[in-house]
Amino acid sequence: MIVPLLWGIHMDPGVWKMPEEFRPGRFLNDAGHFFQPESFLPYQVGERMCVGKDLANIMVVFFVATVVQNFKIEGLESGFVDLSYAWSFLTLPKPQELVFVGRGKFCPTTYIYYRLQNYLPGPWNLPVIGYLHKIDTKAPHLSFLKVAQKYGPVYRLKLGSFNTVFISDAKLLKQVLMKDATLSRPPLHLLGIIFGDKGIIYSSSDVWKDQRKFVSNFLRVSGATKMSPNKEALENQMKQSVQDVIQYVQNQGNSVTLNPSEAVTNYVSDISSSLILGTRNSKLEKILTHNFFKIVKQYQVSGPVNFLPFLRFLPKYRKGVKLLHDLVNEIFTTLNKIVCQNEKTDNDKKLMSIVDTFMLDKSVDKVFNTGQLQLLSNMFGASTETTISSILWVLLYLAHFKEVQNKVRKELWNILQDKSPQIGDLPKLPYTEATLAEVARIRSLFPLGFPHYTTDDVCVENVKIPKNTVIIPFLWAIHMDPKVWRNPEEFCPERFLNDEGKFYQPESFLPFQAGKRMCVGKDLAKMVIFLFVATVLQKVKIECREGVDLSYTFGFTLQPKAQELTFTTVSI
Numbered sequence: 001m002i003v004p005l006l007w008g009i010h011m012d013p014g015v016w017k018m019p020e021e022f023r024p025g026r027f028l029n030d031a032g033h034f035f036q037p038e039s040f041l042p043y044q045v046g047e048r049m050c051v052g053k054d055l056a057n058i059m060v061v062f063f064v065a066t067v068v069q070n071f072k073i074e075g076l077e078s079g080f081v082d083l084s085y086a087w088s089f090l091t092l093p094k095p096q097e098l099v100f101v102g103r104g105k106f107c108p109t110t111y112i113y114y115r116l117q118n119y120l121p122g123p124w125n126l127p128v129i130g131y132l133h134k135i136d137t138k139a140p141h142l143s144f145l146k147v148a149q150k151y152g153p154v155y156r157l158k159l160g161s162f163n164t165v166f167i168s169d170a171k172l173l174k175q176v177l178m179k180d181a182t183l184s185r186p187p188l189h190l191l192g193i194i195f196g197d198k199g200i201i202y203s204s205s206d207v208w209k210d211q212r213k214f215v216s217n218f219l220r221v222s223g224a225t226k227m228s229p230n231k232e233a234l235e236n237q238m239k240q241s242v243q244d245v246i247q248y249v250q251n252q253g254n255s256v257t258l259n260p261s262e263a264v265t266n267y268v269s270d271i272s273s274s275l276i277l278g279t280r281n282s283k284l285e286k287i288l289t290h291n292f293f294k295i296v297k298q299y300q301v302s303g304p305v306n307f308l309p310f311l312r313f314l315p316k317y318r319k320g321v322k323l324l325h326d327l328v329n330e331i332f333t334t335l336n337k338i339v340c341q342n343e344k345t346d347n348d349k350k351l352m353s354i355v356d357t358f359m360l361d362k363s364v365d366k367v368f369n370t371g372q373l374q375l376l377s378n379m380f381g382a383s384t385e386t387t388i389s390s391i392l393w394v395l396l397y398l399a400h401f402k403e404v405q406n407k408v409r410k411e412l413w414n415i416l417q418d419k420s421p422q423i424g425d426l427p428k429l430p431y432t433e434a435t436l437a438e439v440a441r442i443r444s445l446f447p448l449g450f451p452h453y454t455t456d457d458v459c460v461e462n463v464k465i466p467k468n469t470v471i472i473p474f475l476w477a478i479h480m481d482p483k484v485w486r487n488p489e490e491f492c493p494e495r496f497l498n499d500e501g502k503f504y505q506p507e508s509f510l511p512f513q514a515g516k517r518m519c520v521g522k523d524l525a526k527m528v529i530f531l532f533v534a535t536v537l538q539k540v541k542i543e544c545r546e547g548v549d550l551s552y553t554f555g556f557t558l559q560p561k562a563q564e565l566t567f568t569t570v571s572i
């Protein structure tokens with residue numbers, strides 16, 4: 001038997017200088033051209049030499065050249081690559097993970113390559129902190145947008161100890177969020193403190209299913225969804241709350257200049273309070289709203305604790321985290337007081353609240369359990385902060401874009417004349433609806449969406465997201481994608497109108513996210529915002545003497561800057 005001992009030939013120190021060293025230069029001649037020494041025989045020699053050598057060469061060179069052209073290849077965090085081998089019939093490399101770092105601008109072929117391989121592209125992460133050091137805390141969505149421009153619409157990133165996947169492809173996001181394995185919330189420290197794991201927002205599995213079913217049913221019965229059979233009681237409540245605001249403005253004279261924040265807060269918390277807690281205009285309700293605003297403010301400061309929970313032990317963060325705990329406790333105390341008051345006024349109300357529903361359950365003996373308190377707190381918090389900021393954004397954009405404001409008012413006057421707007425009027429007012437949608441697009445209230453968490457591997461359209469990954473629905477990138485929205489930075493309500501001038505909603509418009517955990521209050525939010533904006537615009541002109549500041553503060557949501565607007569009464 002003749003054994004062609006290729007190892008001996010390729011490692012012969014008489015032929016190869018320092019044969020153990022990796023030196024591509026030994027295959028170059030003096031002119032720098034590739035040259036093949038006689039002792040290089042990977043395909044052996046003679047009549048039975050490998051018949052596929054040319055094909056093998058082409059395949060290897062093509063693959064390696066394409067990958068190296070587009071990526072920097074590195075070992076994992078420690079930078080270690082195992083070059084030892086397993087010996088069988090062939091010398092095989094040990095299976096191991098490598099990091100492929102894309103180069104330069106986003107390259108579609110690179111992205112397709114990754115997708116075909118089921119790998120998710122993403123930048124290099126540091127040990128412990130991951131990518132956190134590269135994030136602008138004042139505008140994190142813009143830092144993440146830069147990563148998306150380089151790595152494409154689905155990329156992975158490490159935030160502290162969390163594996164995270166950012167999705168800015170609307171179609172893919174919808175499919176991912178429809179999967180049962182993405183229904184959970186990630187174990188982020190601050191979210192846990194604020195929402196608790198027994199309330200609708202942050203719970204998972206059966207606790208969430210029960211609460212979601214209860215809330216969806218409650219909202220439908222109380223008239224807060226599109227499909228609700230009877231919206232009268234709720235609509236009357238909303239009209240009364242908005243009339244209070246109009247009355248307040250009119251009492252100041254023909255024209256008043258003020259920061260609208262307080263009036264809008266009163267309007268929204270009045271509705272939320274009636275619907276959720278069964279109270280109106282109470283001192284306790286104001287304490288509640290105030291505490292939620294404090295939570296939002298504190299969340300901005302303590303944000304990194306979410307991803308690096310050990311930071312809560314450092315003096316810089318300890319106080320802030322304690323304050324969050326205190327605020328949540330104070331909210332629970334206030335809720336308990338509201339519940340006790342509720343009993344006394346129970347007979348006077350027409351609108352059934354969540355508290356009323358709980359009270360009907362005779363097993364509730366004035367003291368609500370943790371799940372019920374967290375549900376009330378979740379519902380009140382979710383419905384106030386979001387809707388208040390949305391209305392304020394609409395007022396600011398209308399004050400800045402006066403032609404849009406005039407067009408909305410003209411539509412209201414043409415269609416409704418001086419009849420007060422009703423919730424059911426919205427479909428007759430396409431330009432008004434388009435304007436509200438355009439504000440929600442250009443100022444995504446949740447630029448980084450609300451996170452989900454995988455409880456199993458998820459595979460959608462060749463994208464594989466492993467178990468225990470945080471999913472970030474990157475709504476800002478979706479709403480600002482120039483491939484979907486022409487000149488996305490421009491404020492243009494017309495993009496929500498079709499050729500016939502009817503309101504139309506593009507697939508990439510997801511202010512309430514998507515899938516099975518999509519915002520449960522979306523219909524209510526639309527009603528509350530529409531009724532306020534339509535009622536105010538029908539009667540009042542909005543201006544800003546100093547010039548409107550459309551910049552924002554990034555916190556739990558994207559908030560407008562506090563500023564004064566002038567409201568002047570107008571009539572048809």
Ligand code: HEM
Pocket residue numbers: 177200201202212378379382383384386387390445446449450451511512513514515516517518519520521522524525
């Ligand atoms: C313009 C106003 C609003 C916006 C932009 C908004 C947006 C969102 C978003 C993006 C989510 C996350 C969905 C997900 O995790 O997939 C969400 C969840 C939620 N929203 Fe809203 N929301 C608004 C108003 C409201 C209102 C008025 C209510 C109350 C009736 C409400 C109650 C909730 C609740 C309870 C959840 C958690 C749902 C769950 O986890 O199953 N939201 N909202």
